[in-house]
Amino acid sequence: MNKRKKTSLKDVQGITLIALVITIIVLLILAAVSIATLTGENGILTKAKIAKEETEKAAAVEKVKVEVMGSFDKSGNLNLDELKENLQKVDGLQGEVAGNEFPITVTVDGQQITVQKDGTVENQGNNPPTFNPETLTIGTAINTSNYGRKVNGYNVTTDEFTSGVWRLFYQDNNYTYLIADDPIGSYDKNEHHEEYKTKGVSTVGKKLNSMVVDAFSDTSTENVTFPAFLTDTNYWSNYAVGDGAVFAIGSPTVELLAASYNSTVGKSNPITFELEWNAYNLGGYKCTQPGGKINTEDNHGIYNKSGTSDCWLASPSPQMNGGGQPNAILLRDGILTGDYGSHPIRPVVCIHTSVFNSKYQLANE
Numbered sequence: 001m002n003k004r005k006k007t008s009l010k011d012v013q014g015i016t017l018i019a020l021v022i023t024i025i026v027l028l029i030l031a032a033v034s035i036a037t038l039t040g041e042n043g044i045l046t047k048a049k050i051a052k053e054e055t056e057k058a059a060a061v062e063k064v065k066v067e068v069m070g071s072f073d074k075s076g077n078l079n080l081d082e083l084k085e086n087l088q089k090v091d092g093l094q095g096e097v098a099g100n101e102f103p104i105t106v107t108v109d110g111q112q113i114t115v116q117k118d119g120t121v122e123n124q125g126n127n128p129p130t131f132n133p134e135t136l137t138i139g140t141a142i143n144t145s146n147y148g149r150k151v152n153g154y155n156v157t158t159d160e161f162t163s164g165v166w167r168l169f170y171q172d173n174n175y176t177y178l179i180a181d182d183p184i185g186s187y188d189k190n191e192h193h194e195e196y197k198t199k200g201v202s203t204v205g206k207k208l209n210s211m212v213v214d215a216f217s218d219t220s221t222e223n224v225t226f227p228a229f230l231t232d233t234n235y236w237s238n239y240a241v242g243d244g245a246v247f248a249i250g251s252p253t254v255e256l257l258a259a260s261y262n263s264t265v266g267k268s269n270p271i272t273f274e275l276e277w278n279a280y281n282l283g284g285y286k287c288t289q290p291g292g293k294i295n296t297e298d299n300h301g302i303y304n305k306s307g308t309s310d311c312w313l314a315s316p317s318p319q320m321n322g323g324g325q326p327n328a329i330l331l332r333d334g335i336l337t338g339d340y341g342s343h344p345i346r347p348v349v350c351i352h353t354s355v356f357n358s359k360y361q362l363a364n365e
Contacts, residue, residue: 060111061111064087065121068083068115069119070086078117080100093108094107096140102117103115103117105173107354110358112358133202133207137207140173142173144264147170150165150362150363151360153360156240156242166181166349167181169256170252170256176356177350180239180348196225196228199228200224201216205227205228209314211255212275215284216228223282226328227314239349240349244356245349245350248350251313251346253314255315257271265295271294272288273288276318278318284315284316285315287336291335293335294334310332310333312330313328313330313336
């Protein structure tokens with residue numbers, strides 16, 4: 001007679017525990033597979049996100065294409081002025097359409113789009129547009145109510161500049177300029193004198209001092225040296241290390257100052273400059289404001305929230321001080337002079353506006 005083996009409570013508990021462990025392992029495997037299916041490189045959520053981004057890109061491109069098609073003249077040429085006017089009406093456009101030559105780069109619904117001269121429209125994706133100093137211009141001001149605000153996220157520091165605080169100085173549809181909140185020290189009038197007499201002013205320096213480009217043709221002239229030093233993008237390159245920065249210079253030019261100041265305080269009392277040549281045949285800027293005085297209390301990029309009122313301007317003055325020293329314009333307590341010597345330098349960084357808008361935030365401080 002067969003006897004049944006009795007199953008003890010201990011055996012049942014052991015089997016139950018093993019089953020539980022196996023069940024948990026299976027569930028974990030299923031969970032891992034499910035998560036990978038949803039969020040992995042080829043997961044459902046990842047694919048959905050990519051599809052959404054591609055749809056947004058395509059929609060932005062189509063918006064621009066519609067306006068491009070309506071901007072061809074009867075001869076089949078793309079009319080730049082009409083294109084700019086039409087693009088300004090595009091829903092979702094960030095900023096204004098600036099620039100006087102092709103290609104034109106605009107940002108629509110967060111998408112950077114380039115329009116070529118032949119009417120080709122393409123999305124730039126995450127690649128910043130290329131920088132060509134030959135085509136550098138100071139375009140129509142945008143975002144003017146925010147000039148002087150602190151830029152969150154751009155925190156470049158060096159051994160000389162340690163605060164890491166940068167402020168929005170000027171912005172057009174192509175480029176955004178940030179200025180260091182604090183000075184990095186002072187300029188020794190003899191330190192770079194002979195070097196920059198020989199080196200001359202860079203392409204960027206000439207483009208940002210467009211009125212006096214002829215004054216830079218003779219590198220032996222004394223007042224070339226300081227603007228050449230302040231606009232040497234190689235010398236100041238350690239400040240242009242933030243995301244999207246294309247160059248840095250030692251100080252703003254008078255064109256940048258006027259563009260920033262005038263667009264912020266309004267056109268009723270703008271800063272204006274004229275070109276003047278002195279007895280030494282040295283060309284430079286002369287401020288037409290009475291006594292070269294501007295209102296330092298106005299809310300613009302140099303003075304807003306900053307405790308520093310002195311700032312060199314990377315532009316030559318027509319004045320010629322004794323001793324043949326390098327000559328540039330100094331903005332000191334609101335007075336523009338042709339002085340030189342140990343006064344603060346305030347570096348300026350240039351970033352593509354499309355990159356700036358996508359990566360940086362402005363603080364109300």
